[in-house]
Amino acid sequence: MANIRDVAQLAGVSLGTVSNAINRPELLASSTLQRIQKVIEELEFVPNASARNLRSRRNRVIGLVLPDVSNPFYTDLAKGVNDAAYASEYVVILCNTDGSAQKEVQYLDVLARQNVEGILITPVSESNLTLANVAERGIRLALVDRFPLGLQACSVAVNDVYGGSLALTHLHDLGHRKILVIMGKADFPQVVDRITGIKQAIESIVDADAPEFIKIHLDSMSVKNAYEVIRDMNSPFDFTGVICGNDLIAIGVIRALGEKNISIPEDVSVIGYDDIDFATSATVPITSISQPSYELGFTAAELLISEGESPEKHVHQRIEFQPKLVIRSSTAEAKSHRP
Amino acid sequence: MANIRDVAQLAGVSLGTVSNAINRPELLASSTLQRIQKVIEELEFVPNASARNLRSRRNRVIGLVLPDVSNPFYTDLAKGVNDAAYASEYVVILCNTDGSAQKEVQYLDVLARQNVEGILITPVSESNLTLANVAERGIRLALVDRFPLGLQACSVAVNDVYGGSLALTHLHDLGHRKILVIMGKADFPQVVDRITGIKQAIESIVDADAPEFIKIHLDSMSVKNAYEVIRDMNSPFDFTGVICGNDLIAIGVIRALGEKNISIPEDVSVIGYDDIDFATSATVPITSISQPSYELGFTAAELLISEGESPEKHVHQRIEFQPKLVIRSSTAEAKSHRP
DNA sequence: CTGAAAGCGCTTACAG
DNA sequence: CTGAAAGCGCTTACAG
Numbered sequence: 001m002a003n004i005r006d007v008a009q010l011a012g013v014s015l016g017t018v019s020n021a022i023n024r025p026e027l028l029a030s031s032t033l034q035r036i037q038k039v040i041e042e043l044e045f046v047p048n049a050s051a052r053n054l055r056s057r058r059n060r061v062i063g064l065v066l067p068d069v070s071n072p073f074y075t076d077l078a079k080g081v082n083d084a085a086y087a088s089e090y091v092v093i094l095c096n097t098d099g100s101a102q103k104e105v106q107y108l109d110v111l112a113r114q115n116v117e118g119i120l121i122t123p124v125s126e127s128n129l130t131l132a133n134v135a136e137r138g139i140r141l142a143l144v145d146r147f148p149l150g151l152q153a154c155s156v157a158v159n160d161v162y163g164g165s166l167a168l169t170h171l172h173d174l175g176h177r178k179i180l181v182i183m184g185k186a187d188f189p190q191v192v193d194r195i196t197g198i199k200q201a202i203e204s205i206v207d208a209d210a211p212e213f214i215k216i217h218l219d220s221m222s223v224k225n226a227y228e229v230i231r232d233m234n235s236p237f238d239f240t241g242v243i244c245g246n247d248l249i250a251i252g253v254i255r256a257l258g259e260k261n262i263s264i265p266e267d268v269s270v271i272g273y274d275d276i277d278f279a280t281s282a283t284v285p286i287t288s289i290s291q292p293s294y295e296l297g298f299t300a301a302e303l304l305i306s307e308g309e310s311p312e313k314h315v316h317q318r319i320e321f322q323p324k325l326v327i328r329s330s331t332a333e334a335k336s337h338r339p
Numbered sequence: 340m341a342n343i344r345d346v347a348q349l350a351g352v353s354l355g356t357v358s359n360a361i362n363r364p365e366l367l368a369s370s371t372l373q374r375i376q377k378v379i380e381e382l383e384f385v386p387n388a389s390a391r392n393l394r395s396r397r398n399r400v401i402g403l404v405l406p407d408v409s410n411p412f413y414t415d416l417a418k419g420v421n422d423a424a425y426a427s428e429y430v431v432i433l434c435n436t437d438g439s440a441q442k443e444v445q446y447l448d449v450l451a452r453q454n455v456e457g458i459l460i461t462p463v464s465e466s467n468l469t470l471a472n473v474a475e476r477g478i479r480l481a482l483v484d485r486f487p488l489g490l491q492a493c494s495v496a497v498n499d500v501y502g503g504s505l506a507l508t509h510l511h512d513l514g515h516r517k518i519l520v521i522m523g524k525a526d527f528p529q530v531v532d533r534i535t536g537i538k539q540a541i542e543s544i545v546d547a548d549a550p551e552f553i554k555i556h557l558d559s560m561s562v563k564n565a566y567e568v569i570r571d572m573n574s575p576f577d578f579t580g581v582i583c584g585n586d587l588i589a590i591g592v593i594r595a596l597g598e599k600n601i602s603i604p605e606d607v608s609v610i611g612y613d614d615i616d617f618a619t620s621a622t623v624p625i626t627s628i629s630q631p632s633y634e635l636g637f638t639a640a641e642l643l644i645s646e647g648e649s650p651e652k653h654v655h656q657r658i659e660f661q662p663k664l665v666i667r668s669s670t671a672e673a674k675s676h677r678p
Numbered sequence: 679c680t681g682a683a684a685g686c687g688c689t690t691a692c693a694g
Numbered sequence: 695c696t697g698a699a700a701g702c703g704c705t706t707a708c709a710g
Contacts, residue, residue: 001476003703014681019705029679046476049453050398051703053389054686061432061453069421070616075414082408082435091449093400094433096421103425110430114388114400137340137385223616251620277409277562278617281590285622342687353697358689368695390687393702 002043011039022047053115060090062304063111065121067099071221071248072276073293074122077144080297081120088305090117097124099185099220105130112137118304120144120297125187142304144296146189147318154307156300156319158291160190163323164197165204166289167243167271170325172201172211175337176241176269179213182229182253183245184221191217191245194273198243214239221245226252231259240268240334247272247279250286254330258283265332275326285328292321341382350378361386392454399429401643402450404460406438410560410587411615412632413461416483419636420459427644429456436463438524438559444469451476457643459483459636464526481643483635485528486657493646495639495658497630499529502662503536504543505628506582506610509664511540511550514676515580515608518552521568521592522584523560530556530584533612537582553578560584565591570598579607579673586611586618589625593669597622604671614665624667631660 008015013032020027021036028036039045053059064081066074078094085092093116095107101124108130111119118140123131128151135141135151143155171179181198183191195215202210218225226249237260244250250272254264262268264284272279275290299319307314347354352371359366360375367375378384392398403420405413417433424431432455434446440463447469450458457479462470467490474480474490482494510518520537522530534554541549557564565588576599583589589611593603601607603623611618614629638658646653 005703015703016682016705017680020680023705027679032679046448046452048393048703050389050392051686052705054387054393054688054703055705057686059389059453069408070411070414070418072409072411075409078433079409079435082433089449091432091434091453093430094417094421095430096418096425109385110428113385114398114430223620251617255620278590278620281562281594281617281622282620283622283624344687354687355689355698356696359696362689366695371695387687390702391689393687393704394689396702 002045004045004047007036007039007043007045010043011036057115058117058308059115061093061114061116062090062301063093063095063107063114063116063119065095065097065104065107065111065119067097067122067124068221069094069096071246072278073246073274073291076276076293077297080294080299081144081301084298084301084305088302090301090305092301099124099188101125101127101130108134112139117308118142120300120304122146123189126189126192140304140307142300142307144300152316154300154303154316154318156296156303156321158296158321158323160193160323161197161200163273163289163291164194164243165201166197166323166325167194167273168198168201168211168213170271170287170327170331171241171243171269172205174241174269174331175334177209177211177334177336178239179211179241179243180216180239181213181243182216182218182226182249184218186217194245211241213243218245218249221249223248223252223255226250227256228252230256237262237268240336241331242268242270244270244272246274247276247282247286247288250288250330251278251282254282254284254286264330267335269331269334271331279326279328284330287328287331288326290324290326296321341384343384343386346375346378346382346384349382350375396454397456397647398454400432400453400455401429401640402432402434402446402453402455402458402460404434404436404443404446404450404458406436406461406463407560408433408435410585411617412585412613412630415615415632416636419633419638420483420640423637423640423644427641429640429644431640438463438527440464440466440469447473451478456647457481459639459643461485462528465528465531479643479646481639481646483639486659491655493639493642493655493657495635495642495660497635497660497662499532499662500536500539502612502628502630503533503582504540505536505662505664506533506612507537507540507550507552509610509626509666509670510580510582510608511544513580513608513670514673516548516550516673516675517578518550518580518582519555519578520552520582521555521557521565521588523557525556533584550580552582557584557588560588562587562591562594565589566595567591569595576601576607579675580670581607581609583609583611585613586615586621586625586627589618589627589669590621593621593623593625603669606674608670608673610670618665618667623669626667626670627665629663629665635660
């Protein structure tokens with residue numbers, strides 16, 4: 001494959017000039033520039049990214065570290081990141097931690113070795129030790145779907161506390177007083193926030209009969225895991241409302257309840273989270289808390305990339321999106337409230 | 340950050356020896372090795388990937404080029420690729436072409452610039468021009484979910500012809516004689532093969548009343564696109580069976596038919612493709628043709644990586660998985676066949 | 679506006 | 695078993 005030296009020779013200029021033609025074309029006389037560009041095309045010259053990176057310390061690569069790409073919420077988020085990266089001619093390395101802190105550490109290390117220009121991450125837990133470590137190494141960091149705790153970094157997230165309260169309030173308005181909350185791991189930041197939101201909403205209800213709730217924490221926020229846990233519950237199911245950590249869990253819950261001959265929403269109302277595309281097409285179309293997943297990823301990537309393009313000008317930003325309640329058929333008025 | 344020279348100095352050896360300690364530890368006296376390893380830890384030395392790649396022409400990066408990561412089939416496939424890569428300490432750059440040949444070319448170029456060690460691709464069309472171009476540049480290539488046409492490369496795919504015939508045969512067995520086939524773009528290789536399978540199955544039916552079928556080609560194999568097309572059909576819907584290009588299309592079709600008060604499977608049987616997780620949880624659980632998406636990705640990545648590890652020993656392989664029919668509730672006997 | 683030179687951090691024969 | 699040296703392909707001040 002042709003290298004920059006071949007191009008220089010054929011164009012009759014020095015190799016530094018070719019480099020300038022590529023990176024700072026405004027410095028060249030237009031005749032020289034044209035000549036060089038012609039040769040570049042002829043030779044199908046493609047600059048070697050490693051060499052370039054080695055000198056300039058830039059490689060147009062960012063890392064994206066996510067708990068679970070199979071989850072449509074993260075898939076959409078990743079798509080947003082990819083599109084933003086593509087627009088700026090960046091490329092993204094996708095890392096799937098499966099929600100494991102250990103894998104997260106390992107991937108962070110791999111990304112550091114690759115000299116990525118920045119890392120976009122939805123951290124597995126609140127603990128910032130690993131992240132601080134990355135920041136120390138001088139790798140730019142931005143948080144997606146999470147705000148930083150004592151860490152200098154851009155962040156783009158959704159107000160999960162508000163999302164939790166939105167869900168609770170909706171069920172309460174419908175007259176539900178006994179609620180099951182079924183979430184992911186207890187130390188998952190989003191889970192913590194949403195439960196806080198639920199509690200806050202309950203506290204703000206002056207009503208004598210504020211709802212009670214019970215929590216279940218799933219190891220994995222998947223259809224399967226949720227389905228199995230509800231299927232295997234041996235105590236009688238005496239809740240009239242269920243708040244799920246995401247729509248996948250809602251699907252699993254709905255399926256398990258269906259098998260127990262509990263109808264949705266006649267007997268029990270179920271509310272999901274994320275409002276994935278599929279929520280509309282599920283057995284029972286799912287009432288859900290909608291988050292702008294694609295925008296989350298897109299915005300975060302833009303922020304990270306723009307920080308890299310002009311570090312001096314950059315000021316860390318914290319962008320917060322608001323979740324929205326989308327009502328479908330999986331929630332309805334509690335029996336006790338019906339005529 | 341520490342570099343290899345710092346390590347050499349502190350360990351009192353030459354820098355070549357440090358390099359050997361990292362890459363060919365078996366060459367060193369164990370005492371020297373230990374001393375160096377200790378210093379590496381102390382200094383938290385991480386080798387610079389760019390420098391390494393520049394010299395050794397290896398960077399442990401592979402590219403994955405896919406038409407649509409939001410499609411669960413490809414999401415799972417991508418996960419398989421990621422897991423295989425992770426196991427071999429490789430990293431993957433994810434590229435989403437949105438089914439556009441132009442984006443495919445651009446991404447291929449970007450990947451070439453990044454000097455990836457290999458590219459895993461589900462090409463947008465049969466045409467191999469761009470791929471041949473990549474191969475010429477000396478980048479290893481492997482095809483996923485597609486077999487190569489006149490191209491030296493490993494490939495892992497599913498027998499789509501058989502998949503198509505499986506779908507047709509199932510509907511025929513149930514007594515359906517007027518079938519709508521609703522697929523993606525006509526030049527999409529998988530589409531071509533499945534239609535071939537459908538035709539072959541029809542031809543093999545000696546039966547006097549072999550089924551007739553009509554084709555629709557969608558621009559995008561999405562829920563939305565399928566839904567809109569069926570919703571806007573103004574001719575009367577006189578089919579009793581529908582074969583869909585994937586489960587997403589099936590979901591869209593089922594929704595649109597529902598709005599026209601056509602019940603599934605009482606009036607019309609609908610069969611999907613891919614058997615995504617969600618197929619079970621759809622409004623009507625979808626009968627589908629199952630493909631091992633995760634394994635597809637995992638196997639292809641392994642092949643590509645092993646080719647890189649020992650090019651001399653490598654022999655190109657072509658691995659074919661067989662699709663399976665998974666019967667759920669969206670297909671049933673045609674009315675004409677019922678008592 | 680262009681060219682010559684140094685150097686980014688490593689790997690890899692080669693000599694000893 | 696270890697060290698010295700060349701060089702991968704670029705970018706970047708600097709001189710002119």
